[in-house]
Amino acid sequence: MSASYIELQSRTPERTDRDSLFLLYRPLCGQDAVILYETLMSLSCRLDRIEPEQLLRLSGIGSGRMEKARKNLEMFGLLDVYTEPVSGRLLYAVNPPLDVSRFLRHQVFSRLLLNTVGSEQFDRLMQFFAVGASVPEGWMRQTADIDPEPLEREWSEEKEQSLQKLLPARDTAGFDWEKFYRNREYLFPVRMRTRANEELIANLARLYGLSEEQMVKYVSRACPPPMKILDQEALKNIIRSERRREFLDRQDPFENAPVLFLQERQKGAPVSDADRRMLEKLSQEYRFTGPVINELLDYTMEQTNGALPGKYVEKVAGTWARLGLDTREKVRDWRKKQTAQALQGVRKRKGLQVQPDSVFSGRLPDWYNDRGRQFASEEERQQMLKQIEDIKKNWKV
Template sequence: MAIEIRCIEHLSSEQRQSLSLLYGPLIGKSSVCLYEFLGSIQNSIDLEDIYLLLNMNAAQFDKARNYLEQYHLIETYVHKEDMLIFLYAPLSPNKFLCHETYSRLYLACVGAKCFDKIKAMLHIDKTVSSLYTKVESPLDVSILDSWNESKEIAYEKVKPTIKQKYDFDFATLFKGMDRIFPVRFRTSENLDRIAEMAKIYGINAKDMRRYVQRSINPSTHVFDLDKLKDMVMRNRKAIEIGSDPYQMSPVKFLQNKQNGIPVVKSDQILIERLCKEFQFPIEVVNTLIEYTLQQTKQQFSRNYVEKVAASWVRLGVDSRKRALNIINQSPAGNKNDKNTEKVVLDEKFYTQKEEKSDTQIQQEMLELQKMLKEGKL
């Protein structure tokens, strides 16, 4: 099998520190070695040569590659007998140690004492004496004030094609928004956040355009992402359930599970963490929601949900199929199948008693009263 290597991001000295000291204990020496080796390949290499040069067998290679995929250091694509691998740079030490998932996994792996030592070792003092004055040169984007829709169309024709991270209808969002939401606001960070919120909270492009418009201060012309998120989280619009409910937005999925009652803010925040920090696909998040509700008698407990989520990260759950396999293998998943017996009722339990009329009931009461007076009861 021939493997084509594409190095998407080159490593800085900080990122190399992060790979060795932070990722290393989690992914193992074989994975670090494989990552460094792949990064040194200019174009392509045969899989058999990797086995030979790194002294690995097929199982060891797959295990090392799987760890790199779990921590988003590589992306692997397979077509027949060919393999394509994209290499991505590790998170910087600061971002790694602040990462909600990676930092917890690292602490669990090395312990608090080692965690503190590494944190102190990688700390960079960025404080500046008050005697210094910061010199700032803001980017001049005034030339884009005259940017219009025709220029945007011309730009779209010549710009390089970039793989979209989110499936979102940006064309509808931008339609008629040249002045309201100009190009200077359309940074990759802002667009990623907009598409991410749309996916998590189930907002279509038309509604998102209205929210974006309301998030821009008409006086200062500042785009407020926090205000946008607040409006998105307060959205109560119903969403239609498609052929696959596990592909719908997780917030709307939970809302559907509770008979259309809007999802409270704390649950929305927890769902957002599952999507962003744990980096689960939508179908996995919805499967996790359904599973944890079943296991806790419909209580969406943060501690329990995050505990299950962390275990799924370690097990490499990246699809609903994989999640269902894990659920079915766990004692909790098989509990109902083993202990639940079908209850068969006797035929007499299905016989409906004949209802009595008001006249019959009154007559029986008179007879009882008569029997009481005569001392027969």
């Protein structure tokens, strides 16, 4: 620590942060690292900078152990270290621990924890839990990254299977993993085949209408050889960028990927980030297929004159989920019934009786195109004209 002082930055901790820190992080990064983390959190709530020597005294960690403790915090994402190139000043950005769910889905942390505490203790932790800081512009990130190679040398298929049994079940129906993984051990090794990665890959494929082979291409770009993990945000950005103005040539637009369906409805205009997140939520949380999402978009825009208010979309999505409308056929039947009920209500208010089965008969009445129809008498013709005029006067849209 050659800097004259260290600038501190953090956010207000939550109660669950300490649970995660002591029960999940401590077995991995060690007691000294936890003490240093707590010291930095306490100081950053009261000070915006501190001298390195003062930090040593307050933490009670010797200078020889301080460096190791700091590196451990960096490797596990609890601390980011930045330097200002001109003055050489240091900035410590103290990050909150991952919550339990995100920690257990982390492709390295979850495996390290299982490898460290064993299956029995790992299972106890699962039962117990029941399952970033703003940096000034111009600062360069110098945080140490965790090296997964030691774990990879010790990790085995047996340990992977043990971990997968302990984690919550996944839902990636419709994606052919055998085809995706075939002869690709080097591109996508076992340690990267986590539930979080697989769910993301399957959801993006469903959302953007991508095949397994196409996803292989995009995934390979999101985890180039120098990297040890799949960069999930990079994968999302790559797919969003390349699929921005692509349209699938299908007769039925409802069979397109939801992003392309919505973009087509917008006359080719790019889909906003907020709408993309909404589509991802419909796919990931509600587990809707692409055609069902497209039907939901069409129904919502029909009800709101082309708008897509998020709260209304979620309200409709919740209704469909409760009713079990998980296929396009079920959704269309529901929409027909809704339309029929609405038409009946309107016409009853106008004094007209309509048979429910006649609303969607599948074809127009025989008389619709019968332009050569003759009236039996002039009286009948005048009576028909009078009825038409009455309807025109009384009918309001």
